Structure formats: C-alpha cells, structure tokens
Amino acid sequence: MTTLTAPPARVAGRPRHPDRPTWEEPPTVAGQGAKGLTLGAVVVLILLPLYCVVLTSFSTPGAINRAGGLVIVPDGLTLDAYTTMLRDETVRRALLVTSGITLVGTAVSMAVSVLCAYGLSRARSLGHRFLLLVLVVTMFVNGGLIPTFLVVNGLGGFGKYWALILPSAVSVFNILVLRSFYSGTASELIDAARMDGANEWRILWSVVLPTSRAVTAVISLFYAVGYWNTFFNAMLYLPADSQKWPLQMVLYEYVNRGMNMPGQVNSGYGVAGHSQTAPLSLQMAVVVLTLLPVTVVFPFMQKHFAKGMLTGAIKG
Amino acid sequence: MASTVAEQGEEEQGEDQERVGGPRRPARVGRRARVGRRARAGSAAGRGGNRLTWRIRLRRDKSLILMTLPAIGLLLVFNYLPMVGTVTAFQFYDPLDGIRGSEWAGFANFRQLFGDPLFWHAMENTLYISAVQLLLFFPIPILLALLLNSVLNSRVRSVIQAITFLPHFYSWVLVVTLFQQMLGGAGLLNHFLREHQLGTWDVMTDPHTFALLVTSQVVWKDAGWGIIVFLAALSAIDQNLYEAAASDGAGRWRRMWHITLPGMRSVIVLMLVLRLGNTLSVGFEQLLIQRYAVGHDAADVLDTFSYYYGIGTQNYSYGAAAGIFKSVISLLLIWGANKLAHRFGEDGLYRK
Numbered sequence: 001m002t003t004l005t006a007p008p009a010r011v012a013g014r015p016r017h018p019d020r021p022t023w024e025e026p027p028t029v030a031g032q033g034a035k036g037l038t039l040g041a042v043v044v045l046i047l048l049p050l051y052c053v054v055l056t057s058f059s060t061p062g063a064i065n066r067a068g069g070l071v072i073v074p075d076g077l078t079l080d081a082y083t084t085m086l087r088d089e090t091v092r093r094a095l096l097v098t099s100g101i102t103l104v105g106t107a108v109s110m111a112v113s114v115l116c117a118y119g120l121s122r123a124r125s126l127g128h129r130f131l132l133l134v135l136v137v138t139m140f141v142n143g144g145l146i147p148t149f150l151v152v153n154g155l156g157g158f159g160k161y162w163a164l165i166l167p168s169a170v171s172v173f174n175i176l177v178l179r180s181f182y183s184g185t186a187s188e189l190i191d192a193a194r195m196d197g198a199n200e201w202r203i204l205w206s207v208v209l210p211t212s213r214a215v216t217a218v219i220s221l222f223y224a225v226g227y228w229n230t231f232f233n234a235m236l237y238l239p240a241d242s243q244k245w246p247l248q249m250v251l252y253e254y255v256n257r258g259m260n261m262p263g264q265v266n267s268g269y270g271v272a273g274h275s276q277t278a279p280l281s282l283q284m285a286v287v288v289l290t291l292l293p294v295t296v297v298f299p300f301m302q303k304h305f306a307k308g309m310l311t312g313a314i315k316g
Numbered sequence: 317m318a319s320t321v322a323e324q325g326e327e328e329q330g331e332d333q334e335r336v337g338g339p340r341r342p343a344r345v346g347r348r349a350r351v352g353r354r355a356r357a358g359s360a361a362g363r364g365g366n367r368l369t370w371r372i373r374l375r376r377d378k379s380l381i382l383m384t385l386p387a388i389g390l391l392l393v394f395n396y397l398p399m400v401g402t403v404t405a406f407q408f409y410d411p412l413d414g415i416r417g418s419e420w421a422g423f424a425n426f427r428q429l430f431g432d433p434l435f436w437h438a439m440e441n442t443l444y445i446s447a448v449q450l451l452l453f454f455p456i457p458i459l460l461a462l463l464l465n466s467v468l469n470s471r472v473r474s475v476i477q478a479i480t481f482l483p484h485f486y487s488w489v490l491v492v493t494l495f496q497q498m499l500g501g502a503g504l505l506n507h508f509l510r511e512h513q514l515g516t517w518d519v520m521t522d523p524h525t526f527a528l529l530v531t532s533q534v535v536w537k538d539a540g541w542g543i544i545v546f547l548a549a550l551s552a553i554d555q556n557l558y559e560a561a562a563s564d565g566a567g568r569w570r571r572m573w574h575i576t577l578p579g580m581r582s583v584i585v586l587m588l589v590l591r592l593g594n595t596l597s598v599g600f601e602q603l604l605i606q607r608y609a610v611g612h613d614a615a616d617v618l619d620t621f622s623y624y625y626g627i628g629t630q631n632y633s634y635g636a637a638a639g640i641f642k643s644v645i646s647l648l649l650i651w652g653a654n655k656l657a658h659r660f661g662e663d664g665l666y667r668k
Contacts, residue, residue: 166394
C-alpha cells in the first residue's frame with residue numbers, strides 16, 4: 001500500500017511502464033488516500049475469512065473457547081484437528097473420491113476437448129460450421145435439470161461415479177477457447193508438417209499441442225477446479241451413500257449443516273443434533289482441506305493465464 | 317484475460333456462423349456463397365458444393381471430423397437427449413413406464429403450475445434477487461477495474477487482481493461456509509456484537525436481508541472475474557487519446573467520461589446482455605445450500621423450485637414444466653436484451 005501514496009515525482013521504473021505520464025496532473029492526497037483505503041478494504045474483506053479459518057483450524061480448544069468462536073489472534077497452536085481429521089474414515093474416503101474424480105474427470109475432459117477443438121480449428125474443413133453450431137447451441141438451450149437427471153438415471157448413472165463426470169465433461173466455453181488458440185497456430189508450421197507426411201493426429205500431438213502449452217494448462221486447471229468443486233451432481237446422484245461422497249458433500253453436511261461426523265466418538269450420524277457437532281477446529285480443518293488445493297494451484301493458473309494472454313496478444 | 321476476450325470473439329463468430337451458415341436460413345447461405353465465397357461453397361455441411369469436391373473433402377477431413385465425435389457424442393447424450401426429454405413436461409411421467417409409456421397430459425402441468433402460488437412466489441423471489449444483483453453487483457467490478465487501472469505500481473496492481481480473482485475458484489459450499497463463519501449466529505460478527513452489548517443479528521437466517529446476503533456473496537466470489545474482463549477492455553483503449561485530451565485541457569473526470577467510459581461501452585453492454593439473459597438464473601447451488609437456514613419462503617427461486625417440487629417429490633413432469641417455462645423466458649430475455657443492445661448501436665451477443 002505504501003507505493004500508492006508515494007510522491008508523484010518518482011522516477012519511472014521500467015520504460016514500458018512509466019509511473020505517471022508527463023501530461024497527467026499530480027494526484028491529490030485525498031484521492032490517493034481514498035483509493036488506498038478502498039483497495040485495502042477489498043483485500044481485507046477477501047483475506048480475513050481465509051485467515052481466520054486457517055488460524056482456527058490450528059488452534060487449541062482452549063484458544064477457541066477464549067476467543068468464543070473463530071480465532072483472530074494466535075493463542076495456542078496445535079495440529080490436533082488435522083490428525084483427527086485424517087483419521088476420520090469419511091474424510092479420508094471423501095478425499096480419495098474427490099481426488100479420483102478430479103484426476104479422471106480432467107483427463108477425460110481434456111482428451112475430448114483438445115480433440116474436438118483441433119478438429120474444428122482447421123479453416124474450411126468439411127462440416128466444421130455445422131459441428132460448431134451443434135456445440136454453440138448448447139450454450140443457449142438446454143433440457144434443464146429434470147430431463148438431464150432422467151437421462152442420467154435412465155442410463156444407470158444413479159449411485160455411480162461416472163454421473164459426476166460425464167454429464168459435465170464437455171465445456172463448450174473451454175473448447176471454444178482452445179479452438180481459438182489452435183486456429184492461431186502458425187499455418188506454415190502445420191503445412192510443413194503435412195509436407196513431411198504427418199497426418200492430423202500427428203500434427204495435433206507434435207505441432208499444435210507443444211506450441212500451446214500455456215492455454216492447455218489453464219484449461220486443464222479450469223476443468224480440475226470444476227471437478228474438485230463437484231457438489232450438486234453428488235447431491236443428485238449419490239445422496240444416500242456417505243461412503244461415496246466427495247469432499248464438498250462432506251463439507252456441506254458436517255460443517256455447513258453441522259451434522260455430526262461419523263468417525264467421531266459417540267457417533268450419531270444422521271441425527272441433526274447441533275449438540276453433537278464436531279469441534280470448530282475440526283470443522284475448519286475440513287474447510288482448509290477443501291480450499292487448499294485450489295489456493296495452492298491458483299498462482300500457477302494466474303501465471304499461465306498471463307502467459308496465455310501474452311501469446312494471444314502477439315498472435316492477435 | 318485473453319481467453320475471455322477470445323471467447324467473446326468466438327461466441328460472436330459462432331453466432332455469426334449460425335446466422336450465415338445455419339440451417340435456419342438456407343436461402344441466404346446460397347446467395348452469399350455465390351456472391352462472395354465461391355471458394356467456400358459447400359462448406360456448410362456440404363450444401364451447395366458439387367459431389368466430387370464433397371467427397372474429396374470428406375476423405376481429406378475425415379480424421380478431423382473423427383476427432384470431434386467424442387465431444388459431440390457426449391453433448392448429444394447429455395445435452396440434446398434431455399432437450400428431447402422435455403416432452404415429459406407434457407406427460408404424467410412415471411419412471412416405471414418411461415417416456416414412451418407415460419400418459420400424455422397436454423398442458424395440464426402448465427395449468428397446475430400457473431395456478432400454484434408457490435411457483436409465483438419463487439418467480440417473485442427470482443426477479444427480486446436478480447434486480448438487487450443487477451443494481452448492486454453489476455457496477456462493482458466496473459468501478460473496481462477503473463480503480464485498479466489507475467494504480468500505477470504494476471506489482472501492487474497484479475497482487476490485488478490475483479487476490480480478488482481467487483474466490484472465483486472456490487465452490488459455493490465453501491463460500492457459504494465462510495460467510496456462515498463470519499456472519500452467522502456463532503460467527504465473528506455476532507461475537508463482536510455480543511461483546512459490545514449490541515444485540516445479535518444472524519445474517520444467515522434473516523429472510524428480510526437475504527437478497528442482500530446473496531448479492532454480497534456473489535460480489536465476494538465473482539467480482540474478481542468481472543474485474544478481469546473490464547480491465548481487458550480498459551487496456552484496449554488507445555493511450556494517446558488521453559494525452560491528446562489532457563493537452564486540450566480535459567481534466568481527470570472529463571477524460572473518464574469522454575474516453576474511458578465510451579471505450580468500455582461495448583464490453584459493458586455485452587456483460588449487461590449476458591446478465592439480463594440470465595435474469596432467471598440466480599445462483600442455483602448457492603440458494604440450494606442456504607435454503608434450510610433461511611427457509612423456503614425467502615430462498616425458493618425457479619431453479620430450486622423445479623428441484624424440490626420435481627425431484628424432491630418425484631413429480632418429474634411438474635418440475636420439467638417449470639424448467640421449460642424458465643428456458644423459454646430466458647431465451648426471450650436474451651433476444652430482447654440483444655435487441656436493446658442493437659438499439660444502442662452495439663453488437664451485444666451477436667450482430668444484427
């Protein structure tokens with residue numbers, strides 16, 4: 001924040017980003033102050049809940065008692081919540097289920113999307129306009145919740161893991177993004193490969209994919225985050241069997257709704273007794289477990305996002 | 317950022333192709349192909365070209381077509397088949413009899429739906445929450461993008477941008493849980509209020525302020541996403557314009573009014589069209605998760621209505637009828653919003 005209120009007469013850091021153009025009037029103190037305060041407030045509003053949750057998950061029961069809820073100032077730290085959580089059968093199972101769904105789902109989605117995007121990216125190929133139309137229509141028209149549910153059930157998806165993957169495996173949005181990058185791949189490269197006798201599969205694998213790593217990474221992460229966050233499909237297709245629940249379902253039932261964790265002592269699973277709710281630190285540990293992968297992966301996503309943007313700008 | 321922009325371009329392109337090459341207006345395709353695109357004649361699924369080129373093209377492109385088939389297949393099964401499945405709305409659907417065996421109902425489900433006070437209440441909630449979001453959520457990313465754009469230090473700017481973007485990738489369960497811990501009965505806010513003898517206010521279960529709560533959750537989660545879109549629009553504005561205006565004596569606010577806002581106009585209109593088109597979708601998962609806390613009176617919207625009264629009670633046809641009603645109105649809204657955009661001389665989602 002200090003740089004925001006730095007004096008306007010600062011020397012330009014990098015030539016491409018002069019700190020302030022010469023023609024611009026110097027900032028007022030009030031304006032700079034208001035700007036700093038607003039942006040500071042935004043940052044605090046986003047980070048404060050995350051900070052409190054993480055801190056509480058590491059706090060001792062005593063510290064939580066003294067704070068009367070979420071802990072803001074560190075006061076006795078322990079790893080107990082995490083050791084308890086990782087011993088809990090339901091959480092371990094859910095972690096396994098969610099990881100599996102994320103890995104398999106991302107692999108399926110990427111395979112399908114990359115192939116489709118490349119197949120549609122060659123200008124003037126036969127039928128690509130019609131196929132594109134088939135894709136785009138689904139962005140505006142859909143059968144709705146219940147007919148989709150009936151179709152998946154009719155195919156025997158109830159209680160099966162594939163019901164969490166296949167119905168949402170294709171994101172037309174993502175395919176269109178990939179396609180626009182593939183269309184931008186230098187046609188000289190592709191023509192050269194074709195001259196050397198490479199077929200389309202070979203061109204995709206050895207020419208197009210290696211030159212578009214950044215966008216591939218970003219789209220994979222988009223898909224992965226989507227699968228990691230799977231919640232409603234689990235509620236629809238795997239409602240009864242807590243053994244099959246993904247992590248978001250566990251978070252919903254045991255933290256959001258305050259149900260008792262089955263792995264806990266005096267397990268009264270299924271009883272909506274708030275008196276038997278798991279201790280706060282344990283609940284917060286589950287929250288941290290759910291948000292951790294997304295948060296850790298995010299900087300990479302951010303980096304590739306910027307890189308992909310750069311490539312797009314150069315190509316455009 | 318690029319992907320968003322690229323996507324917009326693509327969407328327009330796709331729409332454009334729908335307009336030019338789609339099956340709805342074959343006459344126009346023929347004319348266009350004859351006039352300007354002789355080289356492309358026959359590109360629209362082989363229409364208009366002669367047989368020989370069609371066959372040669374098929375031989376040449378068969379692996380490309382093959383590549384699209386897995387995705388097309390999944391879409392056919394999980395998107396197009398359900399579209400066919402919407403006929404259940406006109407039946408008394410029984411899972412045991414299936415679509416073929418179920419008894420036809422005509423418009424009975426719709427008549428029941430339109431006479432159902434719960435349905436109209438859900439409709440009312442939907443429109444209310446949507447209006448609140450349009451007023452209070454829509455401008456925030458624009459304002460924050462303007463603010464962020466004026467921060468000179470690029471490091472500070474990118475760090476703040478990253479922080480605001482982060483919650484976009486959290487699930488709704490997570491976001492609602494965090495809000496519960498902050499604003500709920502046992503949360504941080506109420507702990508603070510109790511300590512200072514200010515009474516308590518359980519925001520999570522207060523039906524009167526529910527629309528505001530829902531909107532603030534959307535702001536927390538998705539403002540960063542909007543910021544990225546609007547920052548992209550801002551970076552596309554020619555910087556020389558500012559210098560020229562400044563040397564002509566235009567101050568900070570005049571430059572914003574005459575250069576920045578017109579420069580963002582088409583993106584703002586595009587986002588507005590999308591927002592208006594989604595008027596009837598106000599966060600399905602988000603509301604579903606909070607329904608038990610705040611009660612169905614405040615939290616039932618069209619989507620949750622068709623879930624609870626369709627799947628919850630196994631009255632599938634009834635829920636499907638509510639779903640169809642929503643889809644039809646949504647399409648009309650997109651169409652209408654686009655008309656409005658065209659009125660203002662903007663492209664909107666697709667060109668005229």
